Amino acid sequence: MENTALKVLFHRRSVRQYTDEKVERKLLDTVLKAGTYAPTGGGRQQIKIVAVQAEEDVAEIKRLNAAVTARQGDPYYGAGTIVLILAYPENHNADLDGAAVCTNMLNAADALGLGACWINRSREVFAGEGGKDLLRKWGLRDDLVGVASFALGYIKGEYPEPAPRREDYITVIS
Amino acid sequence: MENTALKVLFHRRSVRQYTDEKVERKLLDTVLKAGTYAPTGGGRQQIKIVAVQAEEDVAEIKRLNAAVTARQGDPYYGAGTIVLILAYPENHNADLDGAAVCTNMLNAADALGLGACWINRSREVFAGEGGKDLLRKWGLRDDLVGVASFALGYIKGEYPEPAPRREDYITVIS
Numbered sequence: 467m468e469n470t471a472l473k474v475l476f477h478r479r480s481v482r483q484y485t486d487e488k489v490e491r492k493l494l495d496t497v498l499k500a501g502t503y504a505p506t507g508g509g510r511q512q513i514k515i516v517a518v519q520a521e522e523d524v525a526e527i528k529r530l531n532a533a534v535t536a537r538q539g540d541p542y543y544g545a546g547t548i549v550l551i552l553a554y555p556e557n558h559n560a561d562l563d564g565a566a567v568c569t570n571m572l573n574a575a576d577a578l579g580l581g582a583c584w585i586n587r588s589r590e591v592f593a594g595e596g597g598k599d600l601l602r603k604w605g606l607r608d609d610l611v612g613v614a615s616f617a618l619g620y621i622k623g624e625y626p627e628p629a630p631r632r633e634d635y636i637t638v639i640s
Numbered sequence: 641m642e643n644t645a646l647k648v649l650f651h652r653r654s655v656r657q658y659t660d661e662k663v664e665r666k667l668l669d670t671v672l673k674a675g676t677y678a679p680t681g682g683g684r685q686q687i688k689i690v691a692v693q694a695e696e697d698v699a700e701i702k703r704l705n706a707a708v709t710a711r712q713g714d715p716y717y718g719a720g721t722i723v724l725i726l727a728y729p730e731n732h733n734a735d736l737d738g739a740a741v742c743t744n745m746l747n748a749a750d751a752l753g754l755g756a757c758w759i760n761r762s763r764e765v766f767a768g769e770g771g772k773d774l775l776r777k778w779g780l781r782d783d784l785v786g787v788a789s790f791a792l793g794y795i796k797g798e799y800p801e802p803a804p805r806r807e808d809y810i811t812v813i814s
Contacts, residue, residue: 471648471751475674500649502805511806519814565739577645584679631676632685640693
């Protein structure tokens with residue numbers, strides 16, 4: 467694995483412990499930009515990325531996300547930055563596009579030494595009035611569809627080891 | 641952009657012209673392995689990757705994919721290798737997982753100097769009897785769900801330029 471460009475694709479893990487430090491704007495901007503270079507269906511780019519660092523709004527996203535499954539605690543593991551991946555309602559490839567955009571940003575975070583963790587339940591959050599209130603507060607269309615989100619921050623503690631990969635993940639028909 | 645690990649995330653493009661050469665097995669294996677390190681919901685890895693280089697089967701996938709939209713020509717742009725990303729039917733996060741796995745492999749292809757292009761309509765192909773016949777022929781479960789696929793090959797001609805990114809792709813709430 468001498469290929470540095472490849473390495474990040476194998477190195478990225480879900481990080482679930484963050485320091486209190488807010489992610490520096492320059493690093494954040496690079497992560498977000500990497501998302502915009504992900505493939506989208508027909509190259510249509512019908513995805514909206516929203517990075518949230520405003521404390522009040524971060525707290526509200528956490529509250530709304532936790533409420534989907536009535537879970538206790540912070541579903542974003544204490545991270546001070548949340549990145550939302552939303553799709554325009556006219557996007558018929560929303561989940562695939564949004565996941566590609568999310569994956570590119572997770573890899574970019576790793577490449578920059580940041581920690582990130584994909585968090586689901588954005589669809590439910592932004593289908594509800596609480597999520598739509600946030601979109602309106604931010605001056606965005608309130609019919610954006612939640613596809614994915616992730617926690618972003620500086621890693622606290624050890625970088626996680628990878629879980630074993632399933633034995634039958636790959637088949638080659640040659 | 642001095643960070644090599646980052647560079648691939650910005651460099652990858654959809655490649656639509658391939659040489660006739662079959663992708664070397666060692667390179668193929670690295671691309672596929674990168675897919676297995678993509679994030680999946682709960683780390684459950686309920687995804688199956690099938691790389692197809694057998695000429696007869698490659699031709700059949702192309703025929704079935706083209707038939708979905710009754711299009712003429714080869715939807716995989718003449719590529720000799722097709723990689724399929726399928727989900728186990730019990731995977732409730734199939735599209736997001738599959739897209740993440742696909743995105744990692746597209747980036748790996750770029751990092752190795754290969755060309756790739758994400759091709760949709762796998763859901764329809766493997767929901768039909770033609771697709772299920774292939775799965776059975778390969779000794780796989782015929783209830784696997786098609787999520788994504790891509791053409792893979794050596795790049796013919798110039799590497800494509802990126803299309804402009806949409807101006808309003810990103811919003812930061814700080």
